[in-house]
Amino acid sequence: MSGQALGAPGVSAAEPATGRHDLAGTGVLYRLALRRDRIALPVWLYVGTGMVASTVFSFRKLYGDAASRRTFAAGVDGNGSLRALYGPIFDGSTTGGLTAWRMGVFGAVLAALMSTLLVVRHTRAEEEDGRLELIGAGAVGRRAPLTAALAAALTANAALAALVAATLLAAGQDAAGALAFGLALGTAGLFFAALAAVTAQLAETGRAANGLAGAAIGAAFVLRAIGDSGTGAGWVGWLSPLGWSEQVRAFAGNRWWVLLPPLAGAALLTALARALVGRRDLGAGLLPQRPGPAAAAPGLASAAALARRLQRGPLLGWTLALAAGGAVFGGVAKGVVDLIGDNRQMAEVLARMGGQQGVLDAYLSSIAGVFGMVAAAYAVQAVLRMRAEEVSGRAEPVLAGAVSRSRWAAGHLLFPLLGTALPLAAAGVTAGLAEGLALGGGTGTAVGRMLGATLVQLPAVWLTAAVALAAYALLPRRAAAGWTGFGVFVLVSWLGPVLRLPQGVLDLSPFSHLPHLPGGRFDAAPLLWITALTALTSAAALAGLRRRDLG
Amino acid sequence: MTTAISVSGLVKTFGRTRALDGLDLTVEQGEVHGFLGPNGSGKSTTIRVLLGLLRADSGSAVLLGGDPWRDAVPLHRRLAYVPGDVTLWRNLSGGEAIDLLGRLRGGLDPARRTALLERFELDPTKKGRAYSKGNRQKVALVAAFASDVDLLILDEPTSGLDPLMEEVFRECVAEARDRGATVLLSSHILSEVEALCDRVSIIRAGRTVETGTLADLRHLTRTSIDAELAGPPPRPGYVHDLAVDGHRLRCQVDTDRLGDLLTELNTVGVRTLASRPPTLEELFLRHYASDAGGTTDPGGTTDPGGATGPGTGEPSAAVAR
Numbered sequence: 001m002s003g004q005a006l007g008a009p010g011v012s013a014a015e016p017a018t019g020r021h022d023l024a025g026t027g028v029l030y031r032l033a034l035r036r037d038r039i040a041l042p043v044w045l046y047v048g049t050g051m052v053a054s055t056v057f058s059f060r061k062l063y064g065d066a067a068s069r070r071t072f073a074a075g076v077d078g079n080g081s082l083r084a085l086y087g088p089i090f091d092g093s094t095t096g097g098l099t100a101w102r103m104g105v106f107g108a109v110l111a112a113l114m115s116t117l118l119v120v121r122h123t124r125a126e127e128e129d130g131r132l133e134l135i136g137a138g139a140v141g142r143r144a145p146l147t148a149a150l151a152a153a154l155t156a157n158a159a160l161a162a163l164v165a166a167t168l169l170a171a172g173q174d175a176a177g178a179l180a181f182g183l184a185l186g187t188a189g190l191f192f193a194a195l196a197a198v199t200a201q202l203a204e205t206g207r208a209a210n211g212l213a214g215a216a217i218g219a220a221f222v223l224r225a226i227g228d229s230g231t232g233a234g235w236v237g238w239l240s241p242l243g244w245s246e247q248v249r250a251f252a253g254n255r256w257w258v259l260l261p262p263l264a265g266a267a268l269l270t271a272l273a274r275a276l277v278g279r280r281d282l283g284a285g286l287l288p289q290r291p292g293p294a295a296a297a298p299g300l301a302s303a304a305a306l307a308r309r310l311q312r313g314p315l316l317g318w319t320l321a322l323a324a325g326g327a328v329f330g331g332v333a334k335g336v337v338d339l340i341g342d343n344r345q346m347a348e349v350l351a352r353m354g355g356q357q358g359v360l361d362a363y364l365s366s367i368a369g370v371f372g373m374v375a376a377a378y379a380v381q382a383v384l385r386m387r388a389e390e391v392s393g394r395a396e397p398v399l400a401g402a403v404s405r406s407r408w409a410a411g412h413l414l415f416p417l418l419g420t421a422l423p424l425a426a427a428g429v430t431a432g433l434a435e436g437l438a439l440g441g442g443t444g445t446a447v448g449r450m451l452g453a454t455l456v457q458l459p460a461v462w463l464t465a466a467v468a469l470a471a472y473a474l475l476p477r478r479a480a481a482g483w484t485g486f487g488v489f490v491l492v493s494w495l496g497p498v499l500r501l502p503q504g505v506l507d508l509s510p511f512s513h514l515p516h517l518p519g520g521r522f523d524a525a526p527l528l529w530i531t532a533l534t535a536l537t538s539a540a541a542l543a544g545l546r547r548r549d550l551g
Numbered sequence: 552m553t554t555a556i557s558v559s560g561l562v563k564t565f566g567r568t569r570a571l572d573g574l575d576l577t578v579e580q581g582e583v584h585g586f587l588g589p590n591g592s593g594k595s596t597t598i599r600v601l602l603g604l605l606r607a608d609s610g611s612a613v614l615l616g617g618d619p620w621r622d623a624v625p626l627h628r629r630l631a632y633v634p635g636d637v638t639l640w641r642n643l644s645g646g647e648a649i650d651l652l653g654r655l656r657g658g659l660d661p662a663r664r665t666a667l668l669e670r671f672e673l674d675p676t677k678k679g680r681a682y683s684k685g686n687r688q689k690v691a692l693v694a695a696f697a698s699d700v701d702l703l704i705l706d707e708p709t710s711g712l713d714p715l716m717e718e719v720f721r722e723c724v725a726e727a728r729d730r731g732a733t734v735l736l737s738s739h740i741l742s743e744v745e746a747l748c749d750r751v752s753i754i755r756a757g758r759t760v761e762t763g764t765l766a767d768l769r770h771l772t773r774t775s776i777d778a779e780l781a782g783p784p785p786r787p788g789y790v791h792d793l794a795v796d797g798h799r800l801r802c803q804v805d806t807d808r809l810g811d812l813l814t815e816l817n818t819v820g821v822r823t824l825a826s827r828p829p830t831l832e833e834l835f836l837r838h839y840a841s842d843a844g845g846t847t848d849p850g851g852t853t854d855p856g857g858a859t860g861p862g863t864g865e866p867s868a869a870v871a872r
Contacts (some may be wrong), residue, residue: 128680205641205680291676292644300647301654310640393638397691400602400632400704401655404624550604 025140029148044114049163056099056171079335084229090252096173097251108245111189116213119196122149125206153193161186177251184248187262194269201276204285307411318378323426330431361519372457379416379465416465428454453517459530460510466537473545555733561610570596572757585748586737593757594737631695635707637687639679646675652694659697685711773803775827781820
């Protein structure tokens with residue numbers, strides 16, 4: 001009796017790969033994944049669809065007739081740096097064609113990021129946190145979590161494709177082109193979802209799995225940029241899944257068969273990921289993990305030193321990203337100026353955002369503003385690291401040491417306050433260098449001008465960080481509160497000028513009060529009062545943090 | 552003896568939940584004090600108040616002569632804390648975490664650190680996430696025991712340890728006491744508390760229900776008696792669960808009436824006598840039995856092996872205090 005009972009599990013263990021038990025529980029896990037992402041996924045879809053919508057409507061408004069569209073397209077085609085950034089324009093005669101050009105690569109990157117984060121979140125990150133162990137102990141097949149995550153990614157990408165196509169249709173564009181464009185983005189997302197499924201098997205941590213997949217997205221972007229820059233190596237672009245997505249040529253012939261390579265790639269990668277799942281232990285990766293030092297360096301002796309250790313990696317990452325962004329957007333300055341010079345309405349919008357007569361200065365000042373907002377996002381993230389430390393329970397043993405709350409907070413706050421200068425300075429230097437080289441002016445002056453333009457953003461970045469700090473200190477239960485201030489500021493300052501919001505609304509964002517550099521008049525007064533407001537907000541937040549319950 | 556921890560009438564609410572409801576706790580210097588209670592009874596909340604992480608709504612708490620909220624930093628130099636659920640930084644090795652936690656309270660003894668790593672069989676080169684729950688706990692324990700502190704606050708510190716490591720842990724607690732340190736050991740493992748603690752406080756729903764030395768508390772419990780007599784056994788009214796079978800008598804007796812019962816038995820004449828001292832478990836069950844509502848009757852009157860089985864804890868129905 002008992003021998004039979006014991007024998008039963010042994011039999012099923014002997015043939016693990018063939019049984020259909022392998023996928024048991026997939027449906028439940030799939031619904032769980034969608035439920036857990038019920039906020040994140042709609043936000044991604046909204047951002048993706050919204051970007052396409054704003055692009056198609058602004059092209060319709062700014063380049064209303066075919067002649068102006070052709071001039072624009074010819075301008076882009078003659079500019080290698082713009083082609084490297086966005087890809088070539090296959091048919092510039094229609095608004096749909098221009099939208100496909102402008103959003104093709106970036107939309108595919110967005111779909112790739114959404115899919116990567118989604119798949120890793122539901123596979124490796126779950127495994128790392130030990131939740132998959134709990135699930136795996138239930139009647140759940142070995143490959144069910146992976147399959148459920150990929151099914152959720154398929155759902156997300158299908159929804160993105162459908163929404164994008166519907167948006168373009170609603171904007172009065174050709175139906176076949178709209179569908180081709182939506183599918184080009186969706187299949188790119190699917191490819192990278194399957195790629196992330198593989199990296200989730202290789203790396204032992206969610207962060208590393210995201211890093212590997214992110215590096216692949218970056219490499220795909222670079223390959224495509226080389227292929228599109230017009231240096232005669234066009235075939236290089238075909239090595240990149242992002243290149244496939246643009247080669248679908250939506251609104252310019254709709255080459256449906258190009259949807260096959262990403263689908264075939266996704267199928268191959270999925271098979272690989274499934275094979276890898278069967279070969280490894282739960283919790284283990286295929287890439288080895290390096291051991292750390294047995295003892296701490298003498299410097300790791302204070303809460304501030306710990307904060308430095310925890311925060312230096314992200315700071316380095318954001319600095320590199322902004323330096324790269326500076327190089328790219330500085331490098332295309334010439335192309336943008338040439339393009340905009342031809343279009344009065346576009347120049348007007350830029351001038352409202354930048355307030356400058358010179359189109360170049362207006363462009364540079366507007367990208368400096370964008371860098372400021374990206375740095376503000378970093379600052380909010382750096383502030384909220386404190387919350388992560390508190391919620392995870394890691395802050396507790398630190399604060400049970402001889403460490404006051406103020407010192408603990410100060411160690412972390414060094415990064416959103418002083419640390420933010422680093423990515424901004426990096427972006428200023430690379431943007432100035434690239435712009436100076438491209439335009440053939442003196443690089444020294446260009447760098448100086450851009451450095452000033454990016455660093456002048458600092459007070460507004462600080463205030464965003466201080467608002468996040470206040471939310472963390474005073475509303476500890478509201479996880480998202482830290483991002484609210486940032487969201488409002490970005491919405492007002494970024495979209496406000498385009499939507500022609502009243503000045504009273506624009507004034508809500510500290511970014512609206514900054515001097516418009518380069519070119520604009522430098523006025524120290526707003527910088528001083530924004531800084532003073534930062535100091536007041538931070539002091540109130542720290543006082544609240546000292547008073548409240550922790551943990 | 553001076554007092555290391557003195558808490559009285561402590562109240563802490565979270566929204567509508569009353570986590571602490573007038574809790575009292577006194578820990579003398581140099582003793583190992585067991586802090587007993589089931590999950591959710593308020594042990595960790597009390598400890599967090601003592602660490603200055605939470606601010607009590609009312610009541611007083613004095614820790615090593617200071618105010619745990621106001622004097623947190625100087626007080627923390629003199630204590631080490633091991634949380635019940637240890638989380639580590641994913642990019643720090645265990646060794647780095649041990650050194651960091653030790654240095655944050657003013658340094659640790661390197662020789663003792665090395666010895667403890669060996670005794671707990673802990674590999675300090677692994678990164679935080681690679682440790683199992685038990686090994687994460689060992690990281691915090693090594694950091695705590697390697698520090699020269701006056702007070703150790705240990706919140707269910709052995710929940711992830713295997714029996715061998717639990718033994719090492721017990722040795723470490725004993726050594727800490729021999730050094731003169733005070734230990735507050737929160738636990739729901741009775742054998743651990745029985746083996747280690749000089750005094751215990753039992754809490755329930757945020758309130759202290761019993762406190763004293765183990766000997767004190769045993770006075771409140773009952774001893775099991777199994778005797779074979781020369782003649783027909785007496786039937787005293789003060790014993791519980793009396794079972795008479797010929798000349799054999801089995802019953803439970805309140806410890807303070809034990810002497811009376813023995814006198815009565817002696818007058819009949821005792822052939823064999825087996826008595827089992829009360830365990831802390833019985834005491835514990837008594838205090839939590841009212842929640843269970845008398846669902847567990849071990850049937851001590853009918854089961855002849857009952858005297859040695861684990862189920863002879865006083866059935867809840869018999870609680871009469």
